[in-house]
Amino acid sequence: MDKRRIELYKKRLVERREQLLDTVSKTEQDGRRADEEPTQDTADKASSSYTKEFLFKKSNDDRFILQLVQDALQRVKAGGYGFCVACGGEMQTKRLDAVPWARHCIECQEKQEMGLLE
Numbered sequence: 001m002d003k004r005r006i007e008l009y010k011k012r013l014v015e016r017r018e019q020l021l022d023t024v025s026k027t028e029q030d031g032r033r034a035d036e037e038p039t040q041d042t043a044d045k046a047s048s049s050y051t052k053e054f055l056f057k058k059s060n061d062d063r064f065i066l067q068l069v070q071d072a073l074q075r076v077k078a079g080g081y082g083f084c085v086a087c088g089g090e091m092q093t094k095r096l097d098a099v100p101w102a103r104h105c106i107e108c109q110e111k112q113e114m115g116l117l118e
């Protein structure tokens with residue numbers, strides 16, 4: 001893959017990483033605040049635990065993507081970026097345009113979704 005293209009994806013990855021780091025730390029603060037808020041009645045308690053659950057799930061998703069973004073940046077550094085981690089084939093441009101931190105090419109992603117791939 002041509003270097004300028006990789007630089008472009010790298011820039012998007014770095015931006016995304018900053019964004020996610022920001023979101024993750026904000027979500028953690030919100031979670032702590034939800035813990036500290038004194039709750040009066042059962043309805044309040046229920047909504048507070050719902051909020052916490054929502055924040056927890058959201059922060060898990062963000063963390064997961066953050067991990068993938070960091071892995072992708074690692075591959076940019078190591079020189080393996082743009083290749084599928086499963087089959088070693090070159091990644092489709094449209095795949096990376098949509099998801100710059102993708103680890104699998106379209107074929108392997110499909111296999112993974114069907115449970116045929118680790």
Ligand SMILES: [Zn+2]
Pocket residue numbers: 084085086087088089104105106107108109
């Ligand atoms: Zn593949």
